[in-house]
Amino acid sequence: MNEKRNRLIIQRILVALDGSPHSQSALEAAVNLAGLLNAELIGVFVEDINLLRLAQLPFAHEIQAHTAVSEKLNMDRMKRQLRLQAQQAEENLAQLAQQHTVSYSFRIMRGPVSAELLAAALEADLLALGRISRSVSRKTRLGSTARTAVNQTTHPVLLMSPNVALDRPILLVYDGSAGANKALDVAAYLAQGNGRLQVLLWADNKQQATDYQHAITQTLQTENLKLEFRYLTPADSANLAYIMKLSGMGLMVLNDTDSRLPAATIHTLVEELDHPVLLVR
Amino acid sequence: MMATVTPLSVDALYRRCELNQLPFETTAELPPLDEIIGQERAVEAIQFGIGIHHDGFNLFALGPNGTGKYTAVAQFLNQKAPTETPPDDWCYVNNFDQTHKPQALRLPGGQATILRDKMKRLIEDLLTIIPGAFDSDEYQAQQKTIEEEFKERQTQALEELSEAALTKHIALIRTPSGFAFAPLKEGEVLKPEEFVKLPQQEQQIIENEVKNLQETLQRIMEQVPQWQRERQNKLKQLNHEVARYAITPLLAEMRQTYAEQTAVLTYLDAVEKDIIENFGQFLADTESAESEANGLHSDEGSSKKQTFQRYQVNVMVDHSETQGAPVVYEDKPAYLNLMGRIEHFSQMGNLFTNFTLIKPGSLHRANGGYLILDCRRLLLEPYAWEALKQALRAKQISIESLGQLYSLVSTVTLEPEPIPLNVKVILLGERQLYYLLTQYDPDFGELFKVAADFEDQMARDEGSHLAYAHLIGDLARKENLKHFQKTAVARIIEHSARLSGDASKLTTHMQSISDLLREADYWAEQDAHELVTVVDVQKALDAQLHRAGRIREQIQESMLRETLLIDTDGAQVGQINGLAVYSLGPQNSFGKPSRITARVRLGKGEVIDIERQVEMGGPIHSKGVMILAGFLGARYAGERPFSLSATLVFEQSYGGIDGDSASSAELYALLSALADVPIKQSLAVTGSVNQHGQVQAIGGVNEKIEGFFDLCTARGLSGTQGVLIPQANVRHLMLRQDVIEAVRAGQFAIYPISHIDEGIELLTGIPAGALNNKGNYPPKSINGRVTTRLITFAEKQRAFATPPAKQKKQEKRREGAGNE
Structure with missing residues (x-):
């Protein structure tokens, strides 16, 4: 690379983790990129405030995705589930980062997902996230968080989809x-x-x-x-x-x-x- | 008056093969002989047995080993089989419905390997064609459409619900493990504390709304599995269509080739169906998991190979190179070699098999032709005989694992479809086996209806001499031996007669003859003869004799050193030289003189056979002794008490003896003992006797004469020595040349004897004596002396049996009678 040219400097990459396949590919791409650019990786898991509020509503029920069974929601259960998701996300991050010998950190935040993510993105040079998260609709090609990131940040954004190999041209x-x-x-x-x-x-x-x-x-x-x-x-x-x-x-x-x-x-x-x-x- | 027995003239001792009967100089001049000699009956049976095409007309060629059974059968089959139509090929293919029952496929001769290669190429082609079809953009697009359709259906339902909810300010939210509905306020989920602040009625409305929405969502989600199934079915259908479209042209080509083979067409249909169903195995390795789930053994590296094994063709019989009907000789007719077997391969310590591991047996190879088996070997192999019979009865070959059949092993095995059997089996065996099987195996007569009975000897005449010469020529050519001079041929023919044990027969034991030819060829080679001469033949015969001569020479040495007591001069009462034959194998028997002694005393009318008492004599020997006792009793004590006790024994005999050929000698010894007349020890005797005193034929006459001659020669021929043989054995004489020379020189004599009286005269030099008109023998004759002795015995016995007073009276009376 020609040193004279105006190089985009990326030292910290923030990757949004939510356990979805999209975020997993974002993580993979981010790790690759971090390895390539010798950047540091910051994994962020946001505990969705909406889910926590929902869990506190007295009538809240959850319909299980794989059984269609309705179950009563409560705060403890929701917290446990989110904690597990975060744990899994951290493990994935740790594993990949170690494989590529990339230095990384991981943090859990709580609040509205997009807002928390944008706030966290301020300290990074690149925001990596899945095109969509665990959204209800599969028709949407760009999730709400991603859209917010595209429209409302000034940082470079990497949007990933699963099953796209980075070795293609x-x-x-x-x-x-x-x-x-x-x-x-x-x-x-x-x-x-x-x-x-x-x-x-x-x-x-x-x-x-x-x-x-x-x-x-x-x-x-x-x-x-x-x-x-x-x-x-x-x-x-x-x-x-x-x-x-x-x-x-x-x-x-x-x-x-x-x-x-x-x-x-x-x-x-x-x-x-x-x-x-x-x-x- | 003494009837003199004339010794046999030299002419009677040996029947020469006249050289003028052999119109050639060497066997090289003789054209090959196309027929089997001396076995007309057997050859006729073989022709019949092989020619007849009905069930159960299998052939049993019976006769001693070495009589050329195999040669005869093979010669005939080699002429006939190539003119017959070659049989069909057979192969095993996978049975796609029941894998453990492989399917047998019949194809015209030579076609099986072609089908095998075509199938191999088909699979190779499919490995590129099927992935190509599934890699095409069109397929990918169709597949995506189906996937999208499913996704859209699901998404649409959810979105519709979500939108409907939104109109009521309720959001459908994705939770970590499912979905939930939450009331919204300004785009955010209503905070719990705000919800509590709402009026009771409003809270109730929200709760009801949420509940209704939840129920709707549940209904939608319950449909998802159904949609999923539909999607899978659609995908499967698409896959099958793509696969079918890809393989149709290839299979159409195959179908055209085998348009007339209905079985092959049916098989191809099954192959097509299976390929379509399992198209995944032709795709990349990622699909191998699928094929594994379908029950195909898959292993790292070998998975592909094993997966495609199911489309292989296992050729059992390939007749592409066969000319006419096959002729198979199974050297080791073990069960597995006959019926074929199912092999296994080991995988992780377990045994597996499949139809490609079915191996053919000789029945498969001989199907449609001829199978030659050695009966003894067949019977020695466990289960082979029963399996062969079963196959012939059922007219099909079923391959079964013996271990499985008898629950010895328990592993995965196959039940291959039986193959129809049409074979003619030719068993070769000894006569005894044939008769035993006939007697004890009820199936045997049904399955082996034709017996080809091989002779062990053939008539000896001018024609057979010439045929023999031809045969020698053939063997010399076949075995790559030197050719034989006329004189050598004549000597071989003479030896053949000697082997047959009859001067008027020739042996058909061709193995002995061909061995002699090879040995003579060896000696000719050693002596750098261009042709095999009579000298070489004689040398071979002498060498045979010498090689086998250890025991014979040892015995003779014992006799010369008088360890074994045999006299060859002088005269002894109650002692005679008998002759025995020792047989150490078919080619190695020799004669040996044995001393037989008899002692007599007063007794109760019995002849004790010591050999029998100690159980060293066989039943035939005992019978001979009883016969001579019968003769003795009837002739000399017909009307008075037979108050004799005689003992007979073979001196220095430490093994068992059997046969009745010494019964005349025993009788002579007994008569000598009774008459108290010495017997000339310069003579030896052989021959059996009947109850009328006639001397009957025995076996091994040549060996017996030569045995005694050898001993006499070793001690020096005195000119008085000789052997008494039964008259009936004269035509069997084929004596050694040195015996003949001695006879010619008057140093040795062979006496043909037809009645005991002739023999005893010769042995004692005293007339036997004939009955006069009063019914008495002349007192000085042998018979007279025997009678007198017996009377003496009878009287003495009576004297012992009566009390003294009565005895005197009787004596008086007898004196009176004597004066008359």
Whole structure:
């Protein structure tokens, strides 16, 4: 990596753990990343205040997911269950972190999940979390906590889905902006893993796209990466999600704050894609 | 008047093979002989037995070992079998419905291996085709659609409920182990303390709402398993469709090849069904867990191999190389070698098996053809005979594990489908076995209807001499021996006659003859003869004799040193040289003189056979002694008391004896003792006697004569020595050349005897004496002296039996009678 370039500095990665498959993949990705960037990992488990309140309601019942049996809820039971989840999350974190010799810490917080997480994220350089948590609906591609994180933090966010291998080629959305160059920097760094980088060139016309391609090739000429370019016109923006799905990529890297693309478009894209995303800010 | 017995002329002692009967110089000139000689009856039976195609017409070739039973059968089969239609192939394939009962598949000759290879290739092809089909985007998309459909169904129901709840300000919340409903206030769950503050009525409303929602949720969730099942069924159906679509072209090709083999088509249907159901085994290793659950043994590394074993074809019989009907000779007819076996493999200390471990037996290989077995070996193998009979009776081969059958071991085993059996079994065995089986095994007669009875000798004439010469030529060619000169052939023929024990027969014990040929060939080689000469043959015979001669020479030495007392000159009362034959094997028997003595005294009319008293004599010997006692009693004491007690013994005999060939000698010894006339020890005697005093034929005449001759020669021939043989044995004489030379020189004599009277005259030099018209024998004759002695005995006995007073009176009366 060229030291002169404006390096995104990530020293602490905060990973939200809730025991869901999504959060497990977020953890895995975060551990990998922490290993790569030599960063510290902070695991956070938030005891949902809503669940604790619910448990205190006199009529509260829980319908068991695997038996459909209704059981009376109480505070002790709920606390025990949350404690067990937290314990499991910590064990997972410890195991993975030790495997990758990454230094880590773990903390349990209590309160509204999104708020607690955002507050905790302030002290980290990157927030890693699952696209959805243990949500009722499976249709949602982006859970409420993730959405809050995308919309309300200024830190880079890594959104993960299960069963997506990180060794697939990294996909970068590039529109020539300063933010896009930042994203290119991160993407190129991460792409060293398998030596392949796919770039989607978001340009107004062919000429511009060629210029972008030329600029990227120039920038990365010392990197020994296999670069693949794909040209997108503004007309493609509606089909962007579809095009990206077809490209069979792994992690998608993009910038939503300092980009020529409107943030709303990017957020819609992030919502529509059932894929891991690294938002560089 | 003494009737003189003339010694036999030299011509009678040996029947030569006349060289002019052999129209060739060496056996190389003789064309091969295509037939089996001297076994017309057996060959006819073999032809019949092999030609007839009905149940139970199996063949038993009986005869002594070495008479060429196998050669005869094999020669005939080798001519016939190649002209017959080759039988079908058989193989075992997996039975997909009942794995423990593998299915037998019949295919036209040579097709089994082709099917095996085709199936192997099919599975190899499927290993790439099926994963390809399941890897396709189309399949993945369809699979995802089904998964999505299920998810959506579930999600939709939950979302609808969730939305309905929201309208009532109630949220559906995911708890660590399920779902719950909670009243909301400003997007947050209502705090318990706020809830308590609500009016009672409002609280009740919320509680009821929550309760209703919970019930609805429960109803939805109760449906989930049903949806799950539907999803699984849909997935399964999709998988099966994809698998079927992928394999159809391959199987169609196979089906076309075997369009006429209904059984193969049925098998292919089953294979198709099984592949479709178990398509997972063709996919990557992640699927192996599935196949394991289906009861397929899976092991690290070998899992794939074993999984696909179920589609293998285990070829039991492959006739792709067979010309005509198979001819199988099973050298070791053990149960497993005959019927086939089921092998096992060990896995983690347990024994497993499958249809690929079924191994064929010789019955499988011979099916549709001929199976040759040695009867003795077959009977010696446990269960083999019963199993063979069972297979022939049922006309099918069922492979059963003996251990399983008798509960000796208990492990996983198979019950392969029996294979129809159509085989002709040819048993080779000794006569005794045949007769024993006929007598004691009721199945035997039913299953082995044809007996090919092999002769041990054949008629000796000009034709058979020539046939023998041909045979010698054939053997020489077959065994790669030197060819034989005419004179050598003649000598072999003469030896063959000697082996048969009859100058007018030839032996059919071809093993002895071929051994002689090989040995003669060896000597010819040693002496650098180009052809085997008569000298080589003689050398081989002498060597045989010498090799086997240890005991014979030892005995002779004992006689020369007079450890064994045998006189060859002088004369003795009640003592005679008998002749015995010692047999140490079929090729090794020799004659030995034995001293027989008889003593007489006053007694109650009995001839005591000492051998019998001490149980060293066999029943035939005892019978001979009783017969001679019968002759003695009837001839000399027909009408007066037979007041004699005689003892007969073989001196210095320490083993058992049997046979009646010494009964004439015993009688001579007895007569000599009674008549008190010495017997010439320069003569030896053989022959049995009947109750009329006729001398009857015995066996081993040549050996007996030679045995005595050898002793005499060793001591020096005196010119008076000789042997008395039964007249009936003259035609058996094939004596050694040195005996013949001695006879020619007048140094040794062979006397043919037909009646005891002739013999006793020769032995004592005193006429036997004939009855005169008064019914008396001349007093000086042997018979006269015997009668007188017996009368004396009778009177003495009477004298002992009557009181003294009466005795005097009787004496007086007798004196009166004597004067008459």
